[in-house]
Amino acid sequence: MGFDIINIDYPLWDNRATNFFIYLKTFNFIETYRASHPGVSLMWVGGGAIEIFSRLYEHFFQALPVINEYIIFPWRSLFIKLALVFSILFVYLLAAFLISRIFNKKSAVLFFIFLSLEPYVLAHDRIFHLEGLLTAFIFVSGLFSMYFWKKKELKYLVFAAIFASFSFLTKTTGIFAFLFFFLCAVVMFNHEKKILFRKTLAVFLGFVFLFCFFVFMFFPAMWVSPLDILSRMFLGNLSLLETGHSQYFLGNWSDNPGLLFYPLVFLFKSSPILTFWVFGFLAYVLWKLGVVKRTHKFSRKNLKEKVLIILFVLFYVVEISLSPKKVPRYILPIYPPLLLLMSISFVEIYEKCKNLKKYIVIFMFLAVLSLVLTVHKTFPDFLAYTNPVLGGMKKADYYIGNKHFGFGLREVADYMNKKPYANEIKLIFDGDGSIGPFFLGMSRNSTYIYRDHISTADYFLLPYYLLDTDAMYLEYKKDFVLEKVFNVNSYPYWYLFRNVRIE
Known part of the structure; x- marks a missing residue:
């Protein structure tokens, strides 16, 4: 990983992560605020890896490493990316555990396989940038929120708050994880039971307190001047929203590509199996809504959880679409919930169609094999991946552009x-x-x-x-x-x- 690609923002985040730990060690906590993103989670992971690498290098070679030295840099980069990849892996293992509890083990295994082989997800999980961590944190926080409202156990509330705070500390759009907790409360509410207003209010206040506590605890700049830091984050993000971001779209450069941008990005950056499934799922939902309207019957198995996953995707797309600044990678957090829904649907089809199980297994094997071959063919330029069914990079050039991010x-x-x-x-x-x-x-x-x-x-x-x-x-x-x-x-x-x- 350290030897094949340096994403275009790598030097920027390398510098921020290095300085983050320098200021931390010198107790200059206010300077740990490096950007309005704020990227704190990434700086903890990356800066920690840099610090360990430097100490190990100094121990064995009696000198500090030269950052951009031709021989040293790839190993240093590999060290940083391994720390990032293992952090993301740990979070997704937690997610798989929760999926096995909320749904079933087959869905959890299938989800993990699809997630590991989805090219655009794989691309961002192996570079030194925000979106990989952000996606993992938001997703697992959402799962913990769902599981808390299902089980009402305190430990799941705490974990939901921890990962919601990590989401926000990675990128301010991660506030979505905080808001999703309350959406879970609305959808998961059991109308057959009498609601206890005081108890529910206590849960809400407890979650807010825990979220704020963990944000404060893991962001050293907050220890010095929390209100000033929040103000700087707000004003910094506001200026970014107002200026937009130059993006190639439908044959022209634009500072605000509009509402069609992210749907087209999704189509061109997703694997064929995920693309076909999304269209099939939309057709199924429309048909099912028609059936329900006539019969007033709907399968109740994990219905609320599935609705929440769909709402997660819809509301997150709305959140990122409201800003004039649109960048392809911002859509990444919708991939895990969509891959989860796809895995659940395949397992349900397998269990319901008993006479077709053999053919379903063959289909699943071919689907996974196609992903493996795609990953093999695309390596190491996963960031440049475009859906071959839609014409690959040649067609993507007109619709969403092929702006470089360090690949090749x-x-x-x-x-x-x-x-x-x-x-x-x-x-x-x-x-x-x-x-x-x-x-x-x-x-x-x-x-x-x-x-x-x-x-x-x-x-x-x-x-x-x-x-x-x-x-x-x-x-x-x-x-x-x-x-x-x-x-x-x-x-x-x-x-x-x-x-x-x-x-």
């Missing part, structure tokens, strides 16, 4: 490193942090470099979608000639241009 750059770096005097090569690239640690030469970001440095550069690297729009490249185009095109998932993506003065 290890291959470019390996190619450059084989050149004579590779350590003296000067490369211009907008996003040098994603290639620099793999590259023996010098990489510079075209966004910040001085113009007189362009003509003296040896190489210029561009993604295909900037060939006609990058101002720097267009201005100095006459000085460069195309040397090689690098494919990502069989799609021509990176264009490497050589300075004409180089033989």
